[in-house]
Amino acid sequence: MSATASAPRGLDHLVIGVRDLDAAGKLYERLGFRVGARNRHPWGTENRIVQFPGSFLELVTVADAGAIPAAGERTFSFGAFVRDALAEQGEGLSMLVLESRDAKADAAAFKVAGIGDYEPFFFERQAKRPDGSTVRVAFELAFAADPKAPECGFFVCQQHEPQNFWNPEFQRHPNGATALASAVMLADDPAAHRAFLTAFSGGAEVLEGNEDYVLALPRGRLDVLDPETAQGAYQVEPDTTPARFLGFCVSVPDLEAVAERLSAAGIPFIQNDERVFVQAEDALGCMVAFEPA
Numbered sequence: 001m002s003a004t005a006s007a008p009r010g011l012d013h014l015v016i017g018v019r020d021l022d023a024a025g026k027l028y029e030r031l032g033f034r035v036g037a038r039n040r041h042p043w044g045t046e047n048r049i050v051q052f053p054g055s056f057l058e059l060v061t062v063a064d065a066g067a068i069p070a071a072g073e074r075t076f077s078f079g080a081f082v083r084d085a086l087a088e089q090g091e092g093l094s095m096l097v098l099e100s101r102d103a104k105a106d107a108a109a110f111k112v113a114g115i116g117d118y119e120p121f122f123f124e125r126q127a128k129r130p131d132g133s134t135v136r137v138a139f140e141l142a143f144a145a146d147p148k149a150p151e152c153g154f155f156v157c158q159q160h161e162p163q164n165f166w167n168p169e170f171q172r173h174p175n176g177a178t179a180l181a182s183a184v185m186l187a188d189d190p191a192a193h194r195a196f197l198t199a200f201s202g203g204a205e206v207l208e209g210n211e212d213y214v215l216a217l218p219r220g221r222l223d224v225l226d227p228e229t230a231q232g233a234y235q236v237e238p239d240t241t242p243a244r245f246l247g248f249c250v251s252v253p254d255l256e257a258v259a260e261r262l263s264a265a266g267i268p269f270i271q272n273d274e275r276v277f278v279q280a281e282d283a284l285g286c287m288v289a290f291e292p293a
Contacts, residue, residue, distance in 0.1 A: 008204040010219025015095035032175025043079040044068035051170040055180040076143040092285030093245040095153035103158040107142035116144035135164040149243035247287025
């Protein structure tokens with residue numbers, strides 16, 4: 001397995017599976033985020049989006065199980081992955097998505113690197129602007145897989161109509177969040193995933209820790225934590241899962257203001273010298289952390 005020849009890929013979005021999309025939207029609004037309207041996919045899922053400059057959170061649920069296509073040897077089924085993750089692992093962050101400038105080329109690169117042999121997947125849908133007008137958005141996806149992290153999904157996303165998707169109005173959040181800073185992955189043995197993550201990220205720089213490490217992406221980062229580091233940083237108790245996603249961090253200008261907002265909303269949180277964070281069990285299975293911008 002070797003790194004792909006493309007330039008390193010930045011964070012694009014994180015897929016967070018939930019059972020009740022409206023309840024999830026209300027929670028994220030209480031957390032201080034602006035949450036978009038409901039969108040329906042033809043493969044049985046619906047989502048609501050929390051957007052930042054160049055990246056977003058995708059809150060997703062199964063809306064029509066009968067419309068979910070079966071996965072094939074070279075066909076990745078997004079709907080089936082969301083359904084199975086909710087059934088087997090419960091709610092929470094299940095998929096890490098990086099940006100793509102050419103999904104077909106990335107799919108070919110993943111095959112050469114030995115981290116995926118899936119057909120690229122194109123889809124489009126109608127989206128609504130803040131003024132209520134309808135526009136076309138379109139995406140092409142290329143998937144990868146880490147056999148040592150079966151609970152974690154990985155793909156890259158190419159935007160074909162970016163001017164219709166990104167909107168500064170959607171990126172103004174009451175909690176002051178300015179960026180999706182990182183995705184957080186827990187692993188019993190972080191070193192076992194390093195070759196895959198380096199290839200998947202397009203050769204991103206790895207910042208050394210002890211057993212843990214950080215992939216510095218062009219936009220955001222991926223924090224890969226061992227159990228000891230996760231316990232120290234986020235008070236996470238060790239479990240038997242070899243690898244899973246814990247949650248994410250966003251950048252904010254004022255941690256005290258976030259703490260006051262969470263207190264007023266009645267949302268439990270922990271504050272330390274580095275961050276304010278809501279543990280996964282208090283946030284539909286996905287830890288939400290706030291760090292200084």
